[in-house]
Structure formats: structure tokens, C-alpha cells
Amino acid sequence: MNTELRRRGHPADRVAALLTQAELRVRAASKFGPIASELLVTPAGLEQATRHRVAAHHAERFRAAGCTRVADLGCGIGAESMAFLAAGLTPHPVELDPLTAAFAEHNLAAVAARHGLPAPEVRVGDAERLGPGDADGVFLDPARRTAGHRDTRRLASPDDYSPSLTFAFDLATAHATGIKLGPGFDRELIPPHAEAQWVSVDGQVVEMALWCGAAARRGVTRSALVLRSESGIAELSAPADAPDAEVRDLGEYLYEPDGAVIRARLIGDLAARLDAGMVSPAIAYLTSDRLTATPFAQAFRIIETLPSREKDLRRALAARDIGTLEIKKRGADVDPAALRKRLRLQGSQHATLFLTRVAGRHVALLAERCVDAGSPAPSAPPAPPGNAEPDPS
Numbered sequence: 001m002n003t004e005l006r007r008r009g010h011p012a013d014r015v016a017a018l019l020t021q022a023e024l025r026v027r028a029a030s031k032f033g034p035i036a037s038e039l040l041v042t043p044a045g046l047e048q049a050t051r052h053r054v055a056a057h058h059a060e061r062f063r064a065a066g067c068t069r070v071a072d073l074g075c076g077i078g079a080e081s082m083a084f085l086a087a088g089l090t091p092h093p094v095e096l097d098p099l100t101a102a103f104a105e106h107n108l109a110a111v112a113a114r115h116g117l118p119a120p121e122v123r124v125g126d127a128e129r130l131g132p133g134d135a136d137g138v139f140l141d142p143a144r145r146t147a148g149h150r151d152t153r154r155l156a157s158p159d160d161y162s163p164s165l166t167f168a169f170d171l172a173t174a175h176a177t178g179i180k181l182g183p184g185f186d187r188e189l190i191p192p193h194a195e196a197q198w199v200s201v202d203g204q205v206v207e208m209a210l211w212c213g214a215a216a217r218r219g220v221t222r223s224a225l226v227l228r229s230e231s232g233i234a235e236l237s238a239p240a241d242a243p244d245a246e247v248r249d250l251g252e253y254l255y256e257p258d259g260a261v262i263r264a265r266l267i268g269d270l271a272a273r274l275d276a277g278m279v280s281p282a283i284a285y286l287t288s289d290r291l292t293a294t295p296f297a298q299a300f301r302i303i304e305t306l307p308s309r310e311k312d313l314r315r316a317l318a319a320r321d322i323g324t325l326e327i328k329k330r331g332a333d334v335d336p337a338a339l340r341k342r343l344r345l346q347g348s349q350h351a352t353l354f355l356t357r358v359a360g361r362h363v364a365l366l367a368e369r370c371v372d373a374g375s376p377a378p379s380a381p382p383a384p385p386g387n388a389e390p391d392p393s
Contacts, residue, residue: 223236
């Protein structure tokens with residue numbers, strides 16, 4: 001393609017820009033769906049943009065709060081404002097970077113045309129200086145990376161966010177406000193009047209949003225919103241962090257709570273729903289003697305406890321003809337990808353191995369996934385080397 005376009009006389013820089021956009025649009029489809037083929041994106045803008053399913057949830061928050069005009073302060077390439085348009089709200093987008101603002105204006109025009117609406121203007125400038133204007137709702141997605149269109153790096157301190165958290169929190173005292181932040185945002189900085197909601201999409205925790213004013217729900221300060229392609233939307237909410245469940249003996253089933261539930265510290269509430277207990281203090285696995293279907297956790301049937309010493313474990317897995325092994329760990333100092341390589345598995349069967357602590361003791365649990373309340377299913381293939389699950393314990 002590059003050679004053909006150059007042969008036809010197109011300048012090299014234009015050809016490079018066209019090919020970059022084509023590649024970015026392919027990647028953008030997972031976030032924006034079919035309309036991605038009409039959008040203009042930058043690498044940094046795409047990385048930081050909200051997935052359309054999550055942005056639609058944000059828009060519904062403002063609709064439920066009675067808002068009609070929402071200021072999108074720090075709109076990036078326009079993901080949130082596109083969702084506001086689709087929900088019948090009038091967005092007032094602001095973007096500091098002129099190129100990103102131009103891309104956002106193009107993207108909003110594409111969405112507006114689909115809905116027969118006028119295209120919103122993107123104001124270019126500092127969101128803290130321009131402010132929300134006459135909007136009755138405010139959404140902020142503070143830049144948490146260094147400026148630029150590619151190869152940006154994450155900012156270590158919330159003090160460096162743009163717009164600043166001080167500005168965002170001040171707005172939240174007078175407006176229905178949503179503030180998109182990273183899942184690992186320091187909980188000590190969460191205002192006491194805000195509702196903090198952690199969101200996961202198909203098992204990946206993608207954000208923590210703070211909702212304030214009319215956008216917050218009465219009696220809720222912690223929630224976990226779980227979005228799954230196969231099962232839709234589910235939410236676990238509470239007035240405060242839930243105390244952890246009691247530790248109990250290992251049952252027939254092990255539950256791995258969704259990351260949003262873990263981040264929201266609602267494992268205790270989930271345990272009560274499942275009639276389950278913790279496998280060990282501060283380890284985010286639950287166990288029960290019965291299987292209960294839930295959107296908030298992955299369920300596994302424990303087949304047996306294997307030796308935890310590596311040499312004995314390798315021998316035990318070989319004896320069971322296991323060649324494909326999904327390794328999960330919490331509370332164990334091990335690299336799953338490196339361990340899988342050392343185990344040199346060659347069998348025909350597949351399974352899941354949990355390396356964790358039960359009642360404070362290191363164990364290796366061989367298990368199989370449960371697809372519903374009555375039917376165990378084989379484990380999914382293991383993640384590629386280098387993509388080992390983090391240990392949040």
C-alpha cells in the first residue's frame with residue numbers, strides 16, 4: 001500500500017499519515033464499534049479514550065440526574081461527548097491541544113450526522129480557564145499522562161493532572177459531576193461526599209469514576225460495575241467499604257472476584273451473596289461448598305490439592321496428562337509465565353492451577369472453570385508469556 005501510494009505521486013508524509021490513521025481505526029473498533037471507520041484518532045488519544053459502552057453509562061448518569069447540557073472538560077478525541085450526543089444530551093467539549101480538538105470536532109460531526117443533530121463546536125483552551133459555562137453537568141477526564149500525541153508516559157502524582165483535581169473537586173460542589181480516574185487512584189483522596197465506582201469490561205478494570213452532586217446516588221459511596229459481552233451489566237453497591245468475610249475451610253468451589261469488586265472493597269458483600277468465606281486473610285479468593293451463579297466472580301470447581309514444591313508439581317501434572325495450564329496466583333511469589341515454561345507440560349488435558357495460601361499455608365489447587373451453576377467447563381488457554389495476572393493481594 002505504501003509503495004503504491006508513493007508510486008501515484010502522493011507525498012511521503014501524507015502517505016504515512018493515511019496509513020497511520022487506517023491502522024488506528026482498526027484498533028479503535030474495539031472501543032468505538034463500527035463508527036471507528038469514520039473517526040480521526042491519535043495514538044495517545046485512542047489509548048486514553050473511554051470505551052463506548054462505558055461512556056454510554058456515563059451519559060446515562062447525567063440523564064438520570066436531569067442534566068441536558070454537559071461540559072466535557074478535557075474531551076480528548078471526543079469519546080464522552082460522542083456518547084452524550086447519542087444519549088440526547090448537548091455536549092460542551094473543551095480540549096487544550098489544538099490538533100486533538102480538531103480531531104474531536106471531526107468525530108463529533110460524524111456522530112451528530114448519524115443522529116441528525118448539529119455538530120458541537122469544540123472550544124480550544126485551558127479547561128480551568130474556560131470552565132463549564134452554562135452546562136448543568138460536568139464531566140472531567142483529567143490528563144494522567146504527559147502531553148503529546150504518542151509515546152506519552154503516566155504521571156505519578158495526582159497534583160500534576162490537567163485539569164487539576166482541586167479544580168475538579170471544586171466544580172463537584174456546585175454541579176452534577178463525573179470525574180474519570182485510574183483504577184488505582186489513591187482512596188485517601190476520594191472526597192467523603194462522592195460515590196466511587198470501579199468499572200470492569202470483560203474482566204479488565206478500566207477506570208474508577210467519582211460521581212458527585214445530583215450524579216451521585218443517595219446512600220451509595222462504593223460500587224463495582226461489571227460489563228461483560230456475554231452477560232450484560234451487573235452492579236454491586238454499598239454505603240461503604242465492606243468488611244472482609246471470615247476465613248473458612250476450603251470448600252468444593254473457589255471464586256475469583258472481579259477486579260472491580262476487589263478494588264471497591266466489596267468482597268465481604270459478595271461473600272455473603274455466595275455463602276462463602278475467605279481462603280486466607282487478605283487473599284481475594286472466596287470458597288464455598290456450593291456453586292452459585294454470579295456475574296461478580298469467576299467460579300471454579302476444585303479437583304484436588306497438588307504438591308506445591310515445583311519438582312513434585314511437575315510430576316503430578318504430568319501424571320494427570322495436563323499440557324495446557326492456566327496459572328492464577330495471589331499471595332504467592334511466583335511468575336506464572338516462567339513457571340509454566342519450567343513445568344515443560346506435554347499432555348493432552350487442560351486445567352487451571354491456583355497458587356495461593358489457604359489458612360496461611362501455601363497450596364497448589366488444581367481446578368476447572370464452571371460456566372454456570374451446574375456445569376463445569378474446561379479452563380481457558382493460558383495467557384501468553386509476559387501477560388501474567390498481577391497479584392493484588
